[in-house]
Amino acid sequence: MKLEERVLEKLSSFRGKWPILQSSLRKKERKEKVLPEISMEDLRNVRSIREKAIQELEENIERLKRVLEEKGAELYIARDGVEASKIVIKICKENNVKLIVKSKSLTTEEIELNKFLESEGIEVIETDLGERLIQLAGQKPSHILGPALHMTRYEVAEILSKYYGRKILPDPREIVLEVRREFREKYQRADMVITGANLIIAENGAIVLVTNEGNDRLSLAFAPIHVVIAGVEKIVPSTKDALRILKVLCRKATGQRLSSYVSFNVPSSLAYPKDGMKKIRKTIYILIDNGRMNARRDEDFREALYCIRCASCLEVCPPYNMLGGHVFGYIYSGPMGIPWTMITHGLKNTEFAQLCNICGLCKEECPVDIDLPYLNILVKKMYGEAYGYPSINRKIKRYEKLIDLGSKLPSFSNTIMNQRLFKKLIEEYVGIDRRISLPRFSSKSLGEIFKEIGGGERGKIALFTDSMLYYFLPELALKAVDILSKLGFKIILPKQKSSGMPLIQNGFINEAREVALYNVSSLYKLVDRGYKVVTLEPTSYLCISRYYPKILQTRESIKVSENTYTFYSLLKTIGWSELENIVKKLDNMSLIYHKPCHTLMENGSIPVIDFIEKLNANVMFRNAGCCGLAGTWGMKKNGHGYDIGIEIGKWTLDMYEKLRGEMIVTECTACYIQFSNLSKHLPVKHVLELIQPL
Amino acid sequence: MLENRDFLKLFVTRLREIDVDTHLCKNVDELYDNLKGLVENVETPIPIVGNGTDYRRELIKKMLKDGLKFRIMVPDLLEPFSDIELSIGFPEYGLANTGTLVYKASSSIEEVSLYFPEKHISIISKDRIIYDLEDLEKLSVENILERGESLLLITGSSSTADIEGEIIRGVHGPRVLYVFVLEEAR
Ligand code: SF4
Ligand code: SF4
Numbered sequence: 001m002k003l004e005e006r007v008l009e010k011l012s013s014f015r016g017k018w019p020i021l022q023s024s025l026r027k028k029e030r031k032e033k034v035l036p037e038i039s040m041e042d043l044r045n046v047r048s049i050r051e052k053a054i055q056e057l058e059e060n061i062e063r064l065k066r067v068l069e070e071k072g073a074e075l076y077i078a079r080d081g082v083e084a085s086k087i088v089i090k091i092c093k094e095n096n097v098k099l100i101v102k103s104k105s106l107t108t109e110e111i112e113l114n115k116f117l118e119s120e121g122i123e124v125i126e127t128d129l130g131e132r133l134i135q136l137a138g139q140k141p142s143h144i145l146g147p148a149l150h151m152t153r154y155e156v157a158e159i160l161s162k163y164y165g166r167k168i169l170p171d172p173r174e175i176v177l178e179v180r181r182e183f184r185e186k187y188q189r190a191d192m193v194i195t196g197a198n199l200i201i202a203e204n205g206a207i208v209l210v211t212n213e214g215n216d217r218l219s220l221a222f223a224p225i226h227v228v229i230a231g232v233e234k235i236v237p238s239t240k241d242a243l244r245i246l247k248v249l250c251r252k253a254t255g256q257r258l259s260s261y262v263s264f265n266v267p268s269s270l271a272y273p274k275d276g277m278k279k280i281r282k283t284i285y286i287l288i289d290n291g292r293m294n295a296r297r298d299e300d301f302r303e304a305l306y307c308i309r310c311a312s313c314l315e316v317c318p319p320y321n322m323l324g325g326h327v328f329g330y331i332y333s334g335p336m337g338i339p340w341t342m343i344t345h346g347l348k349n350t351e352f353a354q355l356c357n358i359c360g361l362c363k364e365e366c367p368v369d370i371d372l373p374y375l376n377i378l379v380k381k382m383y384g385e386a387y388g389y390p391s392i393n394r395k396i397k398r399y400e401k402l403i404d405l406g407s408k409l410p411s412f413s414n415t416i417m418n419q420r421l422f423k424k425l426i427e428e429y430v431g432i433d434r435r436i437s438l439p440r441f442s443s444k445s446l447g448e449i450f451k452e453i454g455g456g457e458r459g460k461i462a463l464f465t466d467s468m469l470y471y472f473l474p475e476l477a478l479k480a481v482d483i484l485s486k487l488g489f490k491i492i493l494p495k496q497k498s499s500g501m502p503l504i505q506n507g508f509i510n511e512a513r514e515v516a517l518y519n520v521s522s523l524y525k526l527v528d529r530g531y532k533v534v535t536l537e538p539t540s541y542l543c544i545s546r547y548y549p550k551i552l553q554t555r556e557s558i559k560v561s562e563n564t565y566t567f568y569s570l571l572k573t574i575g576w577s578e579l580e581n582i583v584k585k586l587d588n589m590s591l592i593y594h595k596p597c598h599t600l601m602e603n604g605s606i607p608v609i610d611f612i613e614k615l616n617a618n619v620m621f622r623n624a625g626c627c628g629l630a631g632t633w634g635m636k637k638n639g640h641g642y643d644i645g646i647e648i649g650k651w652t653l654d655m656y657e658k659l660r661g662e663m664i665v666t667e668c669t670a671c672y673i674q675f676s677n678l679s680k681h682l683p684v685k686h687v688l689e690l691i692q693p694l
Numbered sequence: 695m696l697e698n699r700d701f702l703k704l705f706v707t708r709l710r711e712i713d714v715d716t717h718l719c720k721n722v723d724e725l726y727d728n729l730k731g732l733v734e735n736v737e738t739p740i741p742i743v744g745n746g747t748d749y750r751r752e753l754i755k756k757m758l759k760d761g762l763k764f765r766i767m768v769p770d771l772l773e774p775f776s777d778i779e780l781s782i783g784f785p786e787y788g789l790a791n792t793g794t795l796v797y798k799a800s801s802s803i804e805e806v807s808l809y810f811p812e813k814h815i816s817i818i819s820k821d822r823i824i825y826d827l828e829d830l831e832k833l834s835v836e837n838i839l840e841r842g843e844s845l846l847l848i849t850g851s852s853s854t855a856d857i858e859g860e861i862i863r864g865v866h867g868p869r870v871l872y873v874f875v876l877e878e879a880r
Contacts, residue, residue, distance in 0.1 A: 019858065022858075022859065023855075023858075023859040026859045027859075071842070127866070128856075129854045129856040129857075129865055130854075130856035133856065146855065146856060146859075147856075148856050148857075149856070149859070151857070151858075152858060153857050153858055156857055172857040172858070172860050172862050173862055175857060176854065176857075176862045176864065176865045177864075179865065180864065180865060180866065183866060184810075201839075203836070204836060204839040204840055206839045206844075206845075212852070212853045212854065212855075213852055213853070213854050213865045213866045213867070214809050214852040214865075214866040214867030214868075215865075215866045217805055217808075217809045217846070217866075217867065218805075218806075218809050218810065218866055218867070220802065220805070221802035221805045221806045221809065221810075222802070222806070238836070239831075239835065239836040239839060240831050240836075243827045243828065243830060243831055246827060247826075247827055247828075254855075256712075256849065256850075257708070257791065257792040257793070257794075257849070258789075258792040258794050258827075258847060258849040259849065260848065260849055260850045260851065260852060260853055260867070261809075261846070261847070261848060261849075261852070261867065262846075262847040262849070263844060263845065263846045263847065264835075264839055264844060264845040264846075265844045266839050266842050266843070266844055281802070
């Protein structure tokens with residue numbers, strides 16, 4: 001089945017239930033209390049521990065090897081899954097292993113170990129409940145921590161009824177009791193236990209296991225042979241490093257201060273004496289490369305190896321929440337699943353990266369600050385170059401041209417734009433879903449009505465807008481210009497192209513580079529003469545400040561980025577007091593602020609919120625995520641974007657409606673248009689619309 | 695950073711937040727009175743593991759003297775485990791900020807005792823309560839690992855959220871966890 005068809009199928013089977021989203025929302029609620037306990041310093045610590053661990057990986061492997069030798073444990077480095085599986089099978093044969101219990105299995109899922117073992121007639125029991133359920137159902141995990149999150153209690157009961165050969169009621173308590181009973185017997189009979197590891201400590205060889213069920217402990221307690229299978233990147237130098245990571249990992253993963261069971265296991269511990277004899281458990285470590293060492297050599301993808309598997313990125317990813325990991329994933333799923341699939345399973349399995357809309361929420365949420373959106377852009381680029389860019393993406397590239405063309409004859413464009421035949425045509429040639437209502441062109445673009453303004457005693461500003469404000473809502477841009485000029489700035493509108501986000505978003509990096517180069521050359525000359533660049537759209541700011549330096553890697557792009565501000569962050573640097581003499585106050589309104597996904601936090605705060613509060617409004621802030629449009633992504637026809645985006649938008653709106661505010665406000669024109677189209681009850685305004693000059 | 699005397703309060707709060715049945719006891723006599731009800735009708739042997747403290751000795755002495763109807767098990771000579779209902783443990787430390795019980799284990803006999811039964815009771819005196827994970831760092835827990843012992847951090851009972859995100863207790867390890875905190879410093 002094609003990706004688009006799988007999307008539509010999943011949307012229709014999840015509709016009304018949204019199991020993945022519900023679970024993410026529940027987790028988000030649980031986390032609210034404990035996340036403030038993680039300081040910036042804690043996060044910096046984790047990042048630097050991970051950076052250093054990967055930097056010094058070879059030394060750490062050597063150190064671990066020496067320590068394990070001293071403790072009588074074996075260590076293998078397996079090039080890939082096949083090699084690792086062969087080692088495990090050899091150990092099984094040598095020790096006459098018939099039954100294996102497993103826990104913390106994601107890495108063994110990666111290498112599909114169970115298939116190999118079962119083909120040798122070895123019984124394998126996954127002991128994590130979620131893992132066990134997908135094992136019995138013959139499925140892949142849909143979430144890196146909750147592999148069976150997509151299943152309802154009814155599906156679970158059906159799977160278990162079939163397996164036990166008797167009726168199991170769809171009652172989670174009953175189900176858990178049944179499983180508990182079965183596992184107890186299995187633990188005691190197991191000949192071998194295979195575990196993964198959350199971390200491996202080089203200085204003493206301990207593996208750190210984090211679970212809530214306790215299955216790892218019981219699996220380990222009885223089996224006389226323990227095989228640890230983990231990615232080679234899991235090694236950290238010291239116990240101290242592990243403790244620091246745990247503080248962040250548990251809170252981010254489940255909203256617990258510590259998970260129920262965290263253990264540090266050293267190879268020399270004794271196994272339970274089944275036959276009355278105390279035995280040192282035989283411990284064998286198999287560390288898997290499977291693409292990791294290649295990634296480590298890559299300047300960009302090395303960052304993916306810093307991942308501590310907290311799954312926070314999955315919980316905030318709008319399309320993943322709608323679709324789950326069977327569509328938005330391969331074995332690794334969600335945002336981190338894109339680079340990780342490329343690293344471990346090759347580019348050919350990364351088609352699902354097209355479902356990422358580069359909203360950037362995953363980066364904001366990641367405790368290690370991995371630039372997942374950028375890695376995902378790179379994956380799209382590499383996939384396009386290797387297997388051809390999806391035709392829908394080649395079509396949507398024409399969007400900017402369509403806007404340019406339409407703006408030449410605005411009244412004609414407005415007349416035909418929402419006619420059925422025209423919509424069909426643009427669906428065919430530009431890939432925009434025919435159900436989209438396109439915004440109306442302004443009779444004059446910003447370029448046509450803008451005049452240089454302001455004395456400049458406070459400074460000089462080069463205004464950078466994007467096509468939305470430029471062609472559709474130029475009068476809003478002028479409101480910002482008015483404030484800036486009253487504050488004493490001189491404002492000019494330099495030569496500029498639209499920021500190029502649709503190109504970046506779809507991995508057309510070479511073409512995006514041309515746009516970036518054009519804009520940077522135009523802005524650099526001005527920055528060099530003392531101008532500040534001020535953007536009015538979050539997406540423009542994101543492109544100039546984050547993506548242009550990445551894709552151009554020039555001194556000029558860095559300098560432009562350093563001198564670029566959003567309209568609101570510039571006002572914040574001035575202080576708010578002067579604003580009072582320029583704009584009218586609002587009447588204590590209660591506004592629901594929608595934070596556009598491209599709006600970046602600045603030192604933990606959002607200047608737009610400060611701005612709205614200075615206008616005397618109460619801000620009801622709900623960081624709900626995404627409007628579903630994400631630039632042009634949500635315009636792409638059917639399952640390529642539109643159908644997912646609409647569901648995301650409706651969910652977000654639904655949440656806002658429950659807040660009982662007077663209206664939704666946002667500073668992103670795309671979000672503003674999306675909510676205006678979707679909202680039936682709540683009025684929607686652009687933040688700039690709130691500005692009334694005194 | 696909190697003063698040492700506040701750790702006890704925080705420890706108890708955190709334990710209660712994660713549904714651990716927590717009891718504060720002024721001395722061993724009070725502890726024993728509270729504990730009696732839980733152990734007296736347990737029909738299966740009760741393994742006792744963990745730290746060899748004086749209050750552990752005192753408590754066991756009391757239990758034996760009282761002739762309560764229960765059997766203490768020396769975990770080294772374990773009988774088959776399938777029918778164990780309850781275990782008692784004496785952790786090395788408690789972590790106040792997370793409500794964690796820190797055990798060390800040199801063999802999985804201890805582990806089986808801690809994790810296999812349906813119910814588990816941990817007993818700890820207040821002077822063993824430290825603030826947080828970072829303090830484990832200061833206490834050089836890496837030495838425990840160097841010596842070849844495992845370190846087990848237990849924070850609440852066994853739970854799963856794998857079915858529709860609903861939290862259900864007791865999927866593998868103990869369903870109910872009791873903690874008795876001895877307010878006397880030992
Ligand atoms: S950028 Fe947005 S859509 Fe893409 S993976 Fe991250 S959260 Fe998901
Ligand atoms: S990429 Fe970041 S947020 Fe996602 S699982 Fe890894 S550490 Fe967590």
